Amino acid sequence: MAYLDHAATTPMLPEAIDALTAALGVTGNPASIHSAGQQAKRSLEESRERVAATLGADAIEVVFTGSGTEAVNLAIKGLHWRRQSGGPRPRILAPAGEHHATIDTIDWLVAHEGAEFVELPVDEVGRVRLDALADELARDAASISLVTMLWASNEVGTIQPVLEAAQLAAHAGVPLHIDAVAAYGQVPIDVRAIRRQTDAPPGAGLVAVSVSAHKIGGPAGIGALVVDRSAQLEPLLHGGGQQRRMRSGTQDVAAAAGFAAAATAVAGRLDVDAEHMAALRDRLVAGVARLVPEARLSGDPDPAGRLPANAHFSFPGCEGDSLLFLLDAAGVAVSTGSACQAGVPEPSHVLLAMGRSEADARGALRLTLGHASTEADVDAFLAALPDAYARASRAGLAARTTSFDR
């Protein structure tokens, strides 16, 4: 099978499996005082240090969570709640086309906590309009609890101007959270460097970054939120007070070990992997342009402006689910890239936010590479594409008009 859906999840790295399985046999709760507990604690903190090193953070700033989604929730809710102590700050700024972990969290705060969602427009490649961010920050910075945005789109791969956004937030004295789940392992992330370059005051500018282990070859079930030591947030979970009281609950030593092993491995060869994936991505984009000239590449056409592992197309007149089905039958795993609720597809809100039509959104296909992807994977997709496209076009016609309408 040619697996081209690494953005959904990517196979665990052998070193991550080794580290995880080795740690599974170790007895001891890292919060226990005895020697067994201390051994577990030592393993956990070594893992935390190694993850921190890949993010330009100190170990104390890394909070392990159960997922990237939990990290995003903790950042947005935690910052929003804590920021209410200095007076009402209802406004949350975020670009259109964010991941559902962000959208649904903000929607919940709007519905239940009186928050106000200020949606920042994006351009036709899905990049946030910095002038809109600057305007909103200038309008009434004191009423903003936080700004949150993706480092790079999980769907169309567009890389956001994180440094510029961090600059604006730092200057306005507003905290910024970056959801780097999709970007982690594909672009360098250095929280400390960004804070230094943007002259971020305590608690403002880039203060939080979310990542997830299973997107980089670690295990599913563990993510992390980097929380700058100057930032404060309310916890989602209360209990034993673990992890600076920001995330209670017994910590998963084995998952952290697997995470750390993957993070270290990926960070150590980031340049090589990114170059490898970008070359495959370019081959894929060129191949699609040759075979289906009417297909439209979504996101930034400039290779430097998108994630090296991401290619995203709209196939006019087709439904993504037909293409997915036909390619799956041909042994090629791809994604429609849209949000799914128990597998129920919806037209992508990301593409709609970029000003694309519902028909365009319906014909969307996302192809994402991993470090172990090969030319053979890409070529298998390209070999299956023409027939799949022809059939899906006919099915698209049937879906729009049945014999009753013709």
Next chain:
Amino acid sequence: MRVLAAMSGGVDSAVAAARAVEAGHDVVGVHLALSRMPGTLRTGSRGCCTIEDSMDAQRAANLLGIPYYVWDFSERFKADVVDDFISEYAAGRTPNPCMRCNERIKFAALLEKALALGFDAVATGHYAKITTDASGRRELHRASAEAKDQSYVLGVLTAEQLEHAYFPLGDTPSKELVRQEAERRGLQVARKPDSYDICFISDGDTKGWLAEKVGTAAGDIVDRTGEVVGSHEGAHAYTVGQRKGLRLGTPAPDGRPRFVLEVRPKENTVVVGPKEALAIGEIAGSRFSWAGADPIASGLVAADGEPFVCEVQIRAHADPVPAVARLVPAAPEASGDRELVITPDTPLDGVAPGQTAVVYVGTRVLGQCTIDRTVSAVPVGA
């Protein structure tokens, strides 16, 4: 052949898919997403359209070892079934949304998409039989399981649709045997309750749902002479044959109970009268279709206009009634140029325009028409 098994999450479609696999076909399971906002859990008597149902379908597909996908038909379903249901009710007719779904979604939008994607047939868990006559033409027949027979709701299928329809449960003598088979196969839905309400009305309150969609306006309840005998809060809440809940101010001259005879949405009027006035002596419709060979090709008549002996069924669970039918030139105002006129041997009760009359010859479904008009067996004043 390559079979697309439409899997609702219920026991019937799961067993149908299992039998298709066992018959050696190349089977793929597909669950139809009919709403963009599905409920989370199954409630009451609805057997589809929730996330739980989708998961049930997926678990069944997993057990059968077949690929499984969810395809979004929510927009077509809304346009062709839900909106049609609303507009038919608003026009004073009583539609059957399940038939409409078979006609427009399962055996049209889904089937045509499936054929385009390389499938040969769509399999469903309907209880009905497809046979082939001597000249190779497909015929639709009642199921062996009489109590569960669903040939009525499939009466809208045309010859082309029957060519690609596959009903693996048609020969099973009873639903209980299907459940037992599901248990034997280890399908978790073996004892899942039957569904019988309209799937898109989540709480089963059809009248309340319609009131919300169609709106309500108070109007008159009149007798057959046009005299006002009461008032109502919205005509669509009444169905032909209804007796309870009329709350008529003026008693009938003979003191006998009165029934809803007709709903006239344009005038927002409900017509009531004695029980015997419910008896319908003739029904007719210009929107008709044949399930396979038409009456001439079936050897029933030599030419249009000639009457033929048949049975007519006007509801999913009504008994069939012996009748005579014929095709005649339609009235000028009708939507088609011909009209199927059906005269039952004994009058039918509770017939409303919008209902579908399915015509059988023996166990075979000959065709159907949507009822445009009815003729009372009892003249006014009788």
